[in-house]
Amino acid sequence: MPDPLVIETTDLCKRYGPTEALRGLTIEVPKGSIFGFLGRNGAGKTTTIKLLLGMARPGGGHARVFGLDARAPGPSVEIRRRTAFVSEDKDLYDFMTVDEIVRFTAAFYPRWRGDLEQRYRRAFDLPADRKVKALSRGMRTKLALLLALCRGAELLVLDEPTSGLDPAMTEDVLQALVSHVAGETLTVFFSSHQIAEVDQIADRVAIIDRGRAIVSGSLEDLRERYRRIQIVFEGDAPDHPFRSSGVVRMRRKGRVLTALSSAADELVAEARALNPVSVDSVPVTLKEIFLETVAGED
Secondary structure (H helix, E strand, C coil): CCCCEEEEEEEEEEEECCEEEEEEEEEEEECCCEEEEECCCCCCHHHHHHHHCCCCCCCEEEEEECCEECCCHHHHHHHHHCEEEECCCCCCCCCCEHHHHHHHHHCCCCCCCHHHHHHHHHHHCCCCCCEHHHCCHHHHHHHHHHHHHCCCCCEEEEECCCCCCCHHHHHHHHHHHHHHHHHCCCEEEEEECCHHHHHHHCCEEEEEECCEEEEEEEHHHHHHHCEEEEEECCCCCCCCCCCCCCEEEEEEECCEEEEEECCHHHHHHHHHCCCCCEEEEEECCHHHHHHHHHHCCC
């Protein structure tokens, strides 16, 4: 039996004046997953988060979180109560010290986890008496993450969580997320344009471009399904109109025809009918899938 869905959107649309931020977004986020929401800047990632949290209303389609309609005022309050959100700007009260903002935040959450607070204070090496405004960008990110992880939320939503961090800080944040999910009942939805980060910690991924999901599924399945097919001919590669489904992008260069396909067996069978010298099928990385699918969009 499949895991229940924590987030589900169907044909979600949002327009800001003449700009279509979302144009039919459909995604599914199972409970307990680390879901990477991958896309270029301006692809619609932040808009999606705003709609999921009831911070904006869609122009069409549906968004449900915990089975609740994110458009309705009452249910959207319940969604936010059960969700921890860390924005790209890491909004914090600069005039407070680290200790003051932790105590202030904890008072709002009956399910606050003191054991996790102590763990992350030590792991993140946060100076208790330092003003928030005096923290480095990396320390601000770690503090925002501590405040999110300790409140007992069922869903953690992160918008570009490692933006502006150096590699060491980025690794600290990513490892904290993986360790936390391994020991707690939590679903993580994080938007990013950093392919390596998504590849490192996500178990499911959606690639969004120009307001709609163009690839979605488990990372393991995507790696298994997508293949780069290289077809070599005796002479110049023919300008053959391939009818195989799943062809994302195809290039011809001299005797070689190269394609990325999510239905490799079908494409290989069609290619062999053209009597090539050789046909090779090789795995691809998430980075290759992302670059080819986004580049292939009209």
